[in-house]
Amino acid sequence: MKGMNMAPAGGRLGVLLPGMGAVASTFIAGVELMKKGIGDPIGSLSQMQTMRLGRRNEKRSPLIRDCVPLARPDDLVFGGWDLYPDSVYAAALKAAVLPPETLRPVSASLDAIRPMAPVWDRSYLRNLAPRHAPKKAKNKWEAACLVQEDIRAFQRKSGAKRCVMIWCGSTERLPAPGSAHRSLRAFERGLKSDAPEISPSMVYAYAAISMGIPYANGAPNVSADIPALVELSREAGAPIAGKDFKTGQTLMKTTVAPMIKARMLGLSGWYSINILGNRDGEVLDDAGSFKTKEKSKMSVLDGILDSKLYPRLYGRYHHKVRIDYYPPRGDAKEGWDNIDITGWLGMPMQIKINFLCRDSILAAPIVLDLALFLDLAKRAGMSGIQEWLSFYFKSPQCRQDLNPEHDLFIQHWKLKNALRLMIGELPLDHAGLDYDDVKTNGRAPARRPASFWPRNPR
Ligand SMILES: NC(=O)c1ccc[n+]([C@@H]2O[C@H](COP(=O)([O-])OP(=O)(O)OC[C@H]3O[C@@H](n4cnc5c(N)ncnc54)[C@H](O)[C@@H]3O)[C@@H](O)[C@H]2O)c1
Numbered sequence: 001m002k003g004m005n006m007a008p009a010g011g012r013l014g015v016l017l018p019g020m021g022a023v024a025s026t027f028i029a030g031v032e033l034m035k036k037g038i039g040d041p042i043g044s045l046s047q048m049q050t051m052r053l054g055r056r057n058e059k060r061s062p063l064i065r066d067c068v069p070l071a072r073p074d075d076l077v078f079g080g081w082d083l084y085p086d087s088v089y090a091a092a093l094k095a096a097v098l099p100p101e102t103l104r105p106v107s108a109s110l111d112a113i114r115p116m117a118p119v120w121d122r123s124y125l126r127n128l129a130p131r132h133a134p135k136k137a138k139n140k141w142e143a144a145c146l147v148q149e150d151i152r153a154f155q156r157k158s159g160a161k162r163c164v165m166i167w168c169g170s171t172e173r174l175p176a177p178g179s180a181h182r183s184l185r186a187f188e189r190g191l192k193s194d195a196p197e198i199s200p201s202m203v204y205a206y207a208a209i210s211m212g213i214p215y216a217n218g219a220p221n222v223s224a225d226i227p228a229l230v231e232l233s234r235e236a237g238a239p240i241a242g243k244d245f246k247t248g249q250t251l252m253k254t255t256v257a258p259m260i261k262a263r264m265l266g267l268s269g270w271y272s273i274n275i276l277g278n279r280d281g282e283v284l285d286d287a288g289s290f291k292t293k294e295k296s297k298m299s300v301l302d303g304i305l306d307s308k309l310y311p312r313l314y315g316r317y318h319h320k321v322r323i324d325y326y327p328p329r330g331d332a333k334e335g336w337d338n339i340d341i342t343g344w345l346g347m348p349m350q351i352k353i354n355f356l357c358r359d360s361i362l363a364a365p366i367v368l369d370l371a372l373f374l375d376l377a378k379r380a381g382m383s384g385i386q387e388w389l390s391f392y393f394k395s396p397q398c399r400q401d402l403n404p405e406h407d408l409f410i411q412h413w414k415l416k417n418a419l420r421l422m423i424g425e426l427p428l429d430h431a432g433l434d435y436d437d438v439k440t441n442g443r444a445p446a447r448r449p450a451s452f453w454p455r456n457p458r
Contacts, residue, residue: 003424006069007379013071014160015371016151016213017080018204019169020115022095022278022331023218023245025088027168027364028078028113029098032106035074039102043365046070046372051416053425055434068419069379070372079154080168081147081204082115083130089113095278097331097360116150119143119200124172124221127286128279140198141191147207164374165208165215166367167242170280172199172221173288174295180228184235187228205229209238214374216389217242217397218367220292225397234384239377241370241386244293244394246408247362249274249335250300252353254408256339257304261314265349266342269318270301275326276333276359285325297321299395303406333359366392380422388418 017024033039041047046064053060053067064070078088086094089110092103103110120134137143151163178197180190190198191206201223208215209224209232217223224233224240233240246254249272260267284290298321305314337353370392377386390396391411396404405411417427 001424001426004380004382004422006376006381006422009069009071009075009375009379011161012075012077012159013371013375014154014158014163015076015078015367016154016163016165016208017078017168017367018082018118018165018201019167019219020080020082020086020088020091020113021084021168021170022091022097022280022360023363023367024080024168025092025095025110026097026360027367028088029092029103029106029110030364031073031076031078031368032109033102036105038105041073041365041368043362044368045365045415046369047073047365051419052428053420064419068376068423071375073368076371077158077160078113079150079158080113080115081118081150082169083118083120083128083132083134085115085132087111087114095331095360097358116154119147119203121200123196124175124199125170125283125286126173126288127283128170139192139194140203141188144191144203144207144210147204148211151207151211151213162375162378163208163211163213164371164378165204165213166370167201167204167215167217167219167221167223168367169201169204169219170283171219171289171292172201172223173286174222174292175199181222181226182228184228184231187226187232199223202226202229205240206232209233209240210236212236212238212378214239214378216240216370216374218245218363218370220244220295220395227400230385237378237381237383239374239382239386240384240397241374241389242393242395242397245363245366246392246394247359247366248333248357249337249355250297250394251362251408252335252337252355254300254304254406254411256337256351256353257301258407258409260339260341261305261310264310264313266313266346267301267305267317267340268342268348269320269338269340271318271320271338272297272335273322273324274333274335275324275329276331277325277327277329278331278359280359281323281325281327284323290323293323294321295395297394299404300406303404331359331361333357376422388414391415 050061117135135146175197180195205224307314335355339351387398398404
């Protein structure tokens, strides 16, 4: 099988980060430590996971980074924007995700990364006030042009041959759907007329995508998930993905809910509560930003359980999600889930989950994988929504006429099969019917689509 034609991964890859707070600084610190051979990139599929190729008896399971032509973490360079003028070192110390002694070996390289002046609109983020003078632009169009100038200057200075942009900024409130979202032409008119429905994250996204730079959104705000920017991503040849990094409680939800459904257990209620005390928690203390997050967190159960297909099991469950800002915890989030399920003859049972996680520790490897996979997609000539990257998101962006896939295991399978196809390997279906010792009266093998199954079993 022939793989996709791909440009080589040589040269520096610039990772552009609007928002250089806890997640971004933890990610950059981790990569800079890796460059010095310190620490393991735990949580990163691109660096630590193997991928089975071919049939089980072939025993080919190389690391993904050894069989997929990804950029090397050593080649990553970083730039970004923030509402605070702190260097990445100062931001990392403030976020206190990693202890100062862990950061010390890379303090100089982190201190050299200073955020550029941000695009700012108070109506989208009420709980933070910028301490870094925002861009002075006549309108949003000019702001996007200034972001593009920043990107070009960053490329000159850092020597980055290619770039990807990943929004690690705070959660913006949801804008009311407006005409500027509907098409690219309307969006560009809206940039020039300062349309209120265009948020700062959309301005960054427009700037990057129109330069052909891949864009991912790690927060739940709409950002590139509007028809106008999807259209632009196809036109400009930029892969895009989003929204909202899947860490913490939603990671648990999208592993437990598939089990409940696979075993055809019923669900009568799911109560989720989190406490967290980082700046993200402070932002989510605002009703507008919380609403954006709540929408993203709520959608996963409906997506997995499909109450239309199973009204008796999932037609009437009560789902409640709460996030409480609790400063003493900092980034060390704690989540509780109480799940009321039903079994044989409707008998009630309960599942309790208490997850003591570290938000940014779970998010940092996602940023690394997204940077490398989006760059891969770009070099393979792919553009538009990259649904195969749903694995990393709470609210996966997909075509508007489709339902997003939330089940972590299906998402994982999708991701690896997409990688297999890109490098010219057969996707796996795990059915196992092509093994000679499975008796099928000769029927199943004959029905196998030639493009999918190996021509020469065993
Ligand atoms: N930490 C996680 O595990 C996790 C999981 C899922 C989603 N997220 C999302 O990722 C984002 C980052 O999380 P975090 O914990 O790093 O938050 P954070 O508050 O530490 O960092 C966000 C940074 O974005 C900056 N910012 C806001 N608006 C900006 C703009 N217009 N231009 C430039 N910078 C801007 C803020 O100044 C802040 O420093 C949040 O939206 C969060 O909801 C985080």
